[in-house]
Amino acid sequence: MKLINIVGARPNFMKIAPLMVEYQKHDWIEPLLVHTGQHYDEKMSHLFFRELGIPEPDINLEVGSGSHAVQTAEIMKAFEPVCLEHQPDAVLLVGDVNSTIACGLVAVKLGIKLIHVEAGLRSFDRTMPEEINRVLTDSISDLLFCTEQAGVNNLLREGVDSEKIYMVGHVMIDTLLAHLDRAMKSTILHDLNYKGYLDGDGFVLLTLHRPSNVDDPKTFTRIMDAIEVIQKDFPIIFPIHPRTRKNLKTFGMDNRLHALSNLHLLDPIGYLDFLKLQASAQLVLTDSGGIQEETTALQVPCITLRENTERPVTAEIGSNQIVGSDPERILKAYNNVISGNIRKPQIPPLWDGKAAERIVQVIQKVYSFSTTTAGIIS
Ligand code: UD1
Numbered sequence: 001m002k003l004i005n006i007v008g009a010r011p012n013f014m015k016i017a018p019l020m021v022e023y024q025k026h027d028w029i030e031p032l033l034v035h036t037g038q039h040y041d042e043k044m045s046h047l048f049f050r051e052l053g054i055p056e057p058d059i060n061l062e063v064g065s066g067s068h069a070v071q072t073a074e075i076m077k078a079f080e081p082v083c084l085e086h087q088p089d090a091v092l093l094v095g096d097v098n099s100t101i102a103c104g105l106v107a108v109k110l111g112i113k114l115i116h117v118e119a120g121l122r123s124f125d126r127t128m129p130e131e132i133n134r135v136l137t138d139s140i141s142d143l144l145f146c147t148e149q150a151g152v153n154n155l156l157r158e159g160v161d162s163e164k165i166y167m168v169g170h171v172m173i174d175t176l177l178a179h180l181d182r183a184m185k186s187t188i189l190h191d192l193n194y195k196g197y198l199d200g201d202g203f204v205l206l207t208l209h210r211p212s213n214v215d216d217p218k219t220f221t222r223i224m225d226a227i228e229v230i231q232k233d234f235p236i237i238f239p240i241h242p243r244t245r246k247n248l249k250t251f252g253m254d255n256r257l258h259a260l261s262n263l264h265l266l267d268p269i270g271y272l273d274f275l276k277l278q279a280s281a282q283l284v285l286t287d288s289g290g291i292q293e294e295t296t297a298l299q300v301p302c303i304t305l306r307e308n309t310e311r312p313v314t315a316e317i318g319s320n321q322i323v324g325s326d327p328e329r330i331l332k333a334y335n336n337v338i339s340g341n342i343r344k345p346q347i348p349p350l351w352d353g354k355a356a357e358r359i360v361q362v363i364q365k366v367y368s369f370s371t372t373t374a375g376i377i378s
Contacts, residue, residue: 001367002030004088004107007057008038008075008099011172011290013048014271015094015117018174018356020054026360034082036075036099037062043268044242051271052175068098068129075102083110089367090115093137094171096130096289101137108140113367117171117359119144120151121289121310127212130289134310143366145359147172147293148313148348168358169350172290173297176275177353183275197235197264202282204234206263209241210287213305217251219325223305224256226330227285231262233338236285237277239266283337285330292320299345301337303330319345 003023007016016033023031035057039045049056061078063071075098083091083106090113093100100116107114119138123131138144138155146152147170155165192198206227213219230236240248248254257263269277275294278284284295287305295302296318304315307324314320321336323329336342350358 001028001090001363002032002086002088003363004032004034004083004086004091006034006036006091006093006099006103007054008036009095009097010039010044010048010268011288012094012097012099013045013052013054014175014290015171017052017054018171018178019092019117019359022356022360026364028364029360032059032086032088033057034079034103035060036079036103037064038071038075038097038099040064041242043270047270052179071098072102075099076106079103079106080110083107083112088112090142090363092117093141094118096121096134096137098129098133101133104137104140113143114141115143115145115363116141117145118147118151120146120153120155120165121148122150122154123306123308123310125308129211131310143363145355145362147351147355148311150312166358166362167350168362169352169355170293170348171355171359172293173351174353174355175271176294176297179272179275180279183272184279186273186276188269188273188276189280192237192264195264197237199235202234203280204230204236205277205281205284205286206236206238207241207284207286207288207291208238208305209244210306211243213287213325214241214244214247217247217253220247220251220253222325222327223330224253226327226334227263228260229327229331230285230334231260234262234282236263237266237281238263239269239274239277241268283334292318295319296345297347297351299347301342303333303337305330313348317346317348 023029037060059082063074091107092115093104094117104114116137125131144165146167152165152167279298284302292304292311292314296314299319302320304322309322315322321333323333
């Protein structure tokens with residue numbers, strides 16, 4: 001089976017890594033890795049390949065940044081000749097970024113089978129570019145792998161045939177569990193201590209990059225109002241996304257941030273260092289999707305600076321609280337965490353490090369490359 005695997009942006013890399021390892025155990029799969037180049041620099045891309053042992057992409061489309069229309073169109077234009085040349089049996093997509101929908105559209109129109117890993121997640125917020133990518137990708141996919149039950153329910157409600165849907169757990173958690181021991185050996189805390197950023201009494205980790213938060217100066221300012229209060233209690237470590245750094249400058253907010261003595265801006269950091277920071281933080285503040293899940297797997301308190309989540313299991317049984325951008329709500333959630341006024345989180349079903357194994361078993365069964373179907377969850 002010739003299987004083209006697509007990655008493009010930072011959150012895709014940790015999702016594809018365990019699948020690339022799993023394929024090596026199956027000689028009936030001939031995997032090809034295509035990097036669209038949506039994320040392209042050392043700190044947003046190359047570093048993750050090295051740290052996670054992902055093989056060099058077989059093909060790099062090198063599309064880079066652009067508006068949504070331009071980026072999506074450039075990926076489509078570059079990916080179509082790849083499909084025509086390599087004639088894959090299927091294309092496997094992960095997540096919800098522009099690269100996901102762009103490659104999905106190309107494949108489906110060429111009659112190539114489409115497999116979506118991390119299907120069915122819905123924030124029900126159509127102003128979010130990723131929500132559009134999720135809904136469209138799922139509607140054209142032939143095989144849909146879900147990380148949590150809400151994903152399965154959403155797909156069934158949208159009329160997707162139940163035979164196409166498989167609840168398999170989460171490849172991103174496979175990667176977390178596979179690399180946690182190595183990550184705990186990272187020297188990042190030592191390095192931050194040496195720089196005088198930590199005081200030995202705990203710290204808060206912050207990430208922000210959602211357009212709804214950082215492209216609007218009013219919302220961004222409200223979040224910063226809460227950050228200003230929290231940094232009086234704890235040092236805040238803030239590895240900053242390129243979009244956010246750009247906007248801080250554009251909105252003239254960088255001076256305000258630099259004036260906060262206990263808020264420490266870092267360039268984007270690698271997977272292992274970031275995992276160590278998450279595992280060691282008192283609290284994580286974020287607007288990322290994946291970090292809500294990683295903190296749930298690590299059972300570290302997380303406050304999500306968004307009005308909704310497409311990953312409800314993290315708030316229902318995990319360590320996540322969804323609070324939006326209102327400083328009062330953020331500080332209320334923060335006070336609950338530091339006073340211990342939160343319930344004990346649980347790990348969601350099947351987040352056990354075996355999602356990639358299950359996915360490959362299902363592919364084998366469905367596309368009749370099968371010798372065994374034991375242990376498949378449908
Ligand atoms: C994208 C994804 C988002 C994901 C995020 C993780 C979409 C619609 N969004 O958002 O789901 O959570 O990645 O990072 O696909 N840039 C660099 N270096 C890079 C890559 C980007 O400087 O290697 C800059 C670009 O010039 C651009 C900005 O960062 O101005 C945003 O990049 P883009 O890919 O448009 O979207 P993200 O905000 O990263």
